[in-house]
Amino acid sequence: MGLVRDNIYPIISGIIVGAAGGALGLNWLWISILIAIPQALLSPSKTWLGVINNLVASSAIFITPIIASITTDPKAINMLDTFASIAGISWITLIAISITAYIATSLLTYIATTYIKKIILEIYAREKS
Amino acid sequence: MGSREMVFIRETMLIVLSIVLMFLIITSLGSVASLIDPYTGVWREIGRGDFRGSIEIRVDGVGNKVTVVFDEHMVPHIFADSYRDAAFALGYVHAYHRLWQMDIQRRLAEGRLSEILGNSTLKQDIYMRIVGLYRSAVNTTEWIRRTYPEVYSILYAYSAGVNRAIEEMRSNNKLPLMFKLLGYEPEPWRPEDSIAWAKYMAWSLTDFFEPLRLTYLAMKLGSRDTNTLFPVDPYYSDNITVIPGDGSIGNTRINIDPSYLRSLDWFSPWATGIDLGDNALAQQILDAIESILDLSGEKPREIGSNNWVVGPSRSATGGAMLADDPHLSLNIPAIWYEAHIKTPEANVRGVTLPGIPFIIIGFNEYVAWGLTNTQIGVMDFYLEKIVGDKYLYKGEWRPLKIVEESIRVRGYGVYLLKVNITANGPIISTRGAPISFRWVGNAGYMNDDSGVTREAIAIYLVNKARGYEDLVNALRYWDVPSQNWAFIDIRNNYGIVIPGLFPYRSVSVRLPNGDVVKVIGSRSILNGSGGYEWEGYVPYELIPRTINPERGWAAAPNQRSVGPFYPYFILGGWWDPGARAQRIYQLLSSKDRHSVEDMMRYQADIYLWYAASSLPVLLKAVEGYKDLDPLEAKALEILRSWDYRMDKDLVAPTIWWAWFSSLYDEVFSKIYLDHGIRLRLYPSEDTLLWLIHSMPSSKWFGGSLGDAARKALSKAISILRASYGDDINTWVWGRIHMLYIAHPSGLKPLSIGPVPEDGGSATLMNAPIPYDLKSLGRTYVRTGPSWRIVAYVEGGSIKAYGIYPGGQSENPFSDYYKSFFNTWYRYEYRQLDLPETPQTVGGIVAMIIVMPSR
Secondary structure (H helix, E strand, O other): OOOHHHHHHHHHHHHHHHHHHHOOOEEEEEHHHHHHHHHOOOOOOOOHHHHHHHHHHHHHHHHEEEEEEEEHOOHHHHHHHHHHHOOOOHHOOOOOOOHHHHHHHHHHHHHHHHHHHHHHHHHHHHOOO | OOOHHHHHHHHHHHHHHHHHHHHHHHHHHHHHHHHHHOOHHHHOOOOOOOEEEEEEEEEEOOOOOOOEEEEEOOEEEEOOOOHHHHHHHHHHHHHHHHHHEEEEEHHHHHHHOOOHHHHHHHHHHHHHHHHOOHHHHHHHHHHHHHHHHHHHHHHHHHHHHHHHHHHHHHHOOOOOHHHHHHHOOOOOHHHHHHHOOOOOOHHHHHHHOHHHHHHHHHHHHOOHHHHHHHOOOOOOOOOOOOOOOOOEEEEOOOOHHHHHHHHHOOOOOOHHHOOOOOOHHHHHHHHHHHHHHHOOOOOOOOOOEEEEEEOHHOOOOOOOEEEEEEEOOEEOOOOEEEEEOOOOOOOOEEOOOOOOOOOOOEEEEOOEEEEEEOOOOOOEEEEOOOEEEEEEOEEEEEEEEEEEEEEEEOOOOOEEOOOEEEOOOEEEEOOOOOEEEEEHHHHHOOOOOOOOOOOOHHHHHHHHHOOOOHHHHHHHHHHOOEEEEEEEEEOEEEEEEOOOOOOEOOOEEOOOOOOOOOOOOOOEEOOOOOOOOOOEOOHHHHHOEEEOOOOOEEEEEOOOOOOOOOEEEEEOOOOOHHHHHHHHHHHHHHHOOHHHHHHHHOOOEEEEEHHHHHHHHHHHOOOOOOOOHHHHHHHHHHHHHOEEEEEOOOOOOHHHHHHHHHHHHHHHHHHHHHHOOOOOOOOOOHHHHHHHHHHHHHHHOOOHHHHHHHHHHHHHHHHHHHHOOOOHHHHHHHOOOEEEEOOOOHHHOOEEEEOOOOOEEEOOEEOOOOOOHHHHHOEEEHHHHHHHEEEEEEEEEEEEEEOOOOOOOOOOOOOOOOHHHHHHHHHOOEOOOOOOOOOHHHOEEEEEEEEEEE
């Protein structure tokens, strides 16, 4: 049950919410935040587990559609080549930078939200006691 | 402090740190992260706008069903029950394929680029706000609404179509990439935007600043030399006018000896009301002229266009033929967009300007037409007397009309501009003497300053013309820009009409001999305090035209329009000096009958008349010099065996261009420098040619053409050697003469080229670079044939071929971004037909059914 509660639920909830955001046409920033929030609410007992959950969910949400685009449409590579030549870096670097940014943003949102949750719970507990 | 507090502080710091890091990531990545966004990023650009399959939309904007089918080139064929409904569909597909281009174009015309591009375009916006195209566009649109509701309904339906597409793209997160890159969204399209773009096109084809440049030269160089370098009529233009004959219209002709008129000093006070020799005023005027040229960014242009028509007596097929290729700035996306519209009013095909709901150049079932620029001055500049907020006009001090313009500048706030307007027009100088200008596009067809002009009416009537008579009647409403309209019809009529508003002055133009003459245009700034204003426009009955000329053909590659006895004296004829005209006259006279393939071959012709006319004299001038080094001698040897074709694979054109460029500097740079002329206002090639032939021992050549040519050759070869090495065989023309078709963003990966290119600035296949050795290796060909069409009558109907460099879609990741380019580059064409039904369109790849929502 620990694995399900600590990992599977948060990961699946992050993926579902992130995918829903993608389907609604939200941009990467909102999707990063969306992934992190349910994970923070369902955060496991250990912080490092939550970090892993977030990394898994956001990687799935951000990397899968890019791989799908590249593998299903040869024009995608041409397009990335064009952008890479505008930016002066290879397209792999371009994608790596972007994905790192998306994942890092989601992770930071997760961390911030987790601690906000903790503080709120703490304040609530103090007032109650 | 207890451990709980410590934990609390640590957790708070983690929250703050996370938020700060997030902020840093978001701000430092900027739009890059958005571009690669897996859901909303550039992935959506792949094939955006490339319609596939069948789509049905229901809209409020149409009266009946409209069917749009796209052929394999993504050209829309629109079938509708009315032109109005077709306009909705055209707006819809224009937006899907060219929305960002349309948005930038209207912003350019309306002076609103800074709203999205910031400070870098503020000067351009200020210029456009002073010119006031948008003010005229608003008045024109309102006039069309009141006077021609049928045409207004077309403009309105077109706007509705554009707006429907904008809404769809917005809601599907599929707005074009450039909106995402620049971080803004398009506003709804309005009929005024279409008219504003038409006004901009008119402005860009008639904004001849020559009176300012010539005033500047006359003040620095003296009027005599200015007249030598810039004669009223180009030196070799007498026998190549667009309209054959002496210029008289029926029995109406000018009653003053034209050669006397040409010989006069039109910079004198009797002609301008200004004493340019007045030293106190001179510096003020020079400052003002420099400020205007600086604001406008205007430089002498090197563009032009070709068209010609051949009658049945000279046609291999026995049917009339037409060729047209307008030379404009070549950009990607291209200025043109191809379309076919079939309604009860018209079955018409050709190229449209995205933003405007009509076929501009093309053909229908009855007529074909093509345009070139007339280049007759329709703008005068006036020196105003202003004290405080009043100006002197006809003896009274009148209050300036002040228009307040506010320009939003992204990242900077709002720039407030006050435009001062006199009875002549807006003050355009920003320092020195106050100089205003009057332009027909702002004066309007009633010359009442309303800016109302009627091109939209004319082009609609042309689109549905059923013979040349309809076309000629429609052109009564073609106000600006004046164009050489070449046409053929299915009854094998052919000809050229030159419609437009040509303002003339006569009250003020009392010649030294006491005669009064009606003058079109000016060569100098005029006195703005009254007496030099326009008296009216040339009536349509006296507009030049040639219909079914006896010689069997007519041609209008921007050369002088009419012969010397035209009823009005054209003082402001800023015509092409005529090398292309000389060449097409040569080709059309060279054989009895011309085929369709000949017409295509002539459009691709790269023979340089200037080289043929001057090189033998130059070679002879330097042949006595024994001090040539081996490379110079080899260069001359190559030139001696040259056939004057500016072929990209030949070495001779490079040597010719470098030598002629060097000769320009040899002839003019020292004299210009001695007179303090900072602007590079060199005359055109025909003047240099004329000096070579007529004044070889003049001061222009330092007393000896031979010495000047020898020196120029030496300099040219040494620069070529320094740039390209000692192996002369590698100096091929295509190495320095390269075509670059730029994307407006300036991003090279979105552009075409550079690629080696044939031709030159005065070949029929027009591909100009300036005659300036300093530009060697740094200048690309950026203008040229923006559309080529060859139409002809066969079996009682019109057939056509056409091509433009670019593609239908502005999306760089579409198959149709530059799909026409290679065909154009190889001088090939696509056949253009006029299918009667959607089912008869060949190679259909997609269909859109537009249904009324009721």
